[in-house]
Amino acid sequence: MTASTTMTIRLDPQLKAKLGRLANGTRRSRSFLAAEAVEAYVDRELAIIEGIERGLADVEAGRTVSHEDAMASVRQAIEDAAGGTA
Template sequence: MSDTTTVTARLPKALDVELKKIGKRYRRSRSFLIAEAISDFVETEKLRQAALEEGRDAIRRGAYAEHDDVEAWARSLGSAKQRQRPDRKRVRAA
């Protein structure tokens, strides 16, 4: 027995046409391409969620740079007076 499930989705016709062209070029079915795209999306989303949680944990620990410092650093990028990247500071007692 296969360890898969069937999912139905509505696609704009123009997207389906492009998907068929890509499938033909790579000799892959639309089903394969859609499964790959969803798999990539899920993996990216898991990484994004992990990064967000890591950031939230850093904030709870007080290990972050002040917004104004980061903004000033970002504005200086590429300029003759480029600032050093701000260090994370412990600004609140945990």
Template structure:
């Protein structure tokens, strides 16, 4: 018995033509291509959701900079970089 599951989706004819084109070019089936596309998309979405959650957790824990603090940090980085360039000359 296979561990994979079946999913059904409606695809516009124009998109289906593209699916068929890519599947032929790669020597793969529509099913294989659809499974890889879904996997890639959901992994990217989960990574983004995790990234956002980490940010929200950091904010809740007070680990963040205000706009003013961030601007000051950037200005300091620029100044330090300029000083390093001048020292190297």
């Protein structure tokens, strides 16, 4: 079993009730479901932040494409996919 720690959070009573219904329906504890939800949220938000940081590093390093060049590539890909009849 992995180590864990306890954290107290405040929930709206309606949200707590919904969490309870979900726990009953899935036969999981409210704590388990809340931990899963927090983990998913944190992972998603960190991925967004890391993507932004990579993008900023690309800008600083000059690894960018102009809007016009990007759109030309998109238009060409659409034309190629349509068999050259776009």
